[in-house]
Amino acid sequence: MENLARLGGADMERRQLVTSAAYSVAAAALPLGAAEELTERIGTARRRGVAGAAEIDAVRNMTSLFVTLDERHGGQHGRSAVVQYLRSDVVDLCRARFATEEKHHEALAVAACLAYLCGWKAYDAHEHGLAQHYYLQAYALTREAADEVHGAWILRILAHNGMDVRRPEHTLDLAEAALARVRGRLAPPAEALFAVTRARALAVAGRGPEAVRQLRAAQDLVLRGEPDELPYWAALWGPPRGTLASHTAKTFHTLGDHANAERHYALSSRYRPGSTHRRIAALxxxxxxxxxxxxGRLEAACDTWGRSLDLLEGVRSARAVDAVAGIRRQLGVFRHRGVQTAADLDERARNWLGTHRPPRHI
Incomplete structure (x- = not known):
């Protein structure tokens, strides 16, 4: 818990050493074989007061609110407020005395959710080393809470993080460890989110046929049971069918199957509408x-990109800035050929970028 408080403090103060930290392949492997090194023994920490269900519910409700704002307005909106809340109220809650060990574990679990959100916001700002530190702290909290299934969710996050930053060295091991820990212990729609992570990792590893078989298994799982049968820490991030569609699309993109990737990206934005999930729907x-x-469907692409720009008005996200810059790069060849639709859309994208501060590396 002391490490988490220090990490949040460094993040709040925007210390260069922390915010510019590089993603570490070695650190990605820690949960696979050296988890004890991550786990803090909170029992030796200073305790304050007596806490219970009401205090835990308050943190859970605040976390849900912060996630809603993040999805609608981007990761840089309210980031300081989230980190400050973690390092003050939530750290204090986890240091408190509880009537039962079960309630203490619940407090650690909601702290893990908020630590993950802080990591997600760092990731959305392209601060990948900082994001990884938060994810590892979230994993440590699930270990302290003795919650193997919640811990598997963080392993899944670490797997996707490695693939997203193009450092996949341990991602298949992480994805397989996560799936093994939850198989048969969660409702099928929740297990599907772990299965599709393994599918994506298999595709990245060059094992295409296995990836497609795993995708089929994930799609079968998500159709069984009710979509809302998710633990709190998974339900925070939207409907499972939207998440499954998004990662299925990424898997097909890795496999070079543009038709299936296009179809599943469309499903993803349908299941996660812009009214509640503006950033992810736009991306x-x-x-x-x-x-x-x-x-080769340029007209359709321009129409789709135009709808994404509608959703991105007011969204503060470095990933969104990168994505819109990517639209301009793809439009470049058509713009130079005098295609008016491409030229008009490129002007919209240029104007959008002009009103959103780009990350330093662009």
Missing amino acids: SLISQGREQSAL
Whole structure:
């Protein structure tokens, strides 16, 4: 818990050493074989007061609110407020005395959710080393709470993080460890989210036929049971069918199957509408347009990209800035050929970028 408080403090103060930390392949492997090194023994920490269900519910409700704001307005909106809340109220809650060990574990679990959100916001700002530190702290909290299934969710996150930053060295091991820990212990729609992670990792590892078989298994799982049969820490991030569609699309993109990737990106934005998930819906549309462009469907791609720009008004996200810059790169060849639709859309994208501060590396 002391490490988490220090990490949040460094993040709040925007210390260069922390915010510019590089993603570590070695650290990605820690949960696979050296988890004890991550686990803090909170029992030796300073305790304050007596806490219970009401205090835990308050943190859970605040976390849900912060996630809703993140999805609608982007990771840089309210980031300082989230980190401050973690390092003050939530750290204090986890240091408190509880009537039962079960309640103490619940407090650690909600702290893990908020630590993950802080990592997600760092990731959305392209601060990948900082994001990884938060994820590892979240994993440590699930270990302290003795919650193997919640811990598997963090392993799944670490797997996707490695693939997203193109450092996949341990991602298949992480994905397989996560799936093994939850198999048969969660409702099928929740287990599907772990299965599709393994599918994506298999595709990244060059094991295409296995990836497709795993995708089929994931799609079968998500159709069984009710969509809302998710633990709190998974339900925070939207409907399972939307998440499954998004990662299925990424898997097909890795396999070079643009038609299936395009279809599943469309499903992803349908299941996670822009009214509640503006950033992810917009990013899914941008990716869908990329696949349409690869299929030679420029007019459809321009229409899709135009809808994404509608959703991105007011969204503060470095990933969104990168994605819109990517639209301009893809439009470049058509713009130079005098295609008016491409020129008009490129002007919209240029104007959007002009009103959103780009990350330093662009």
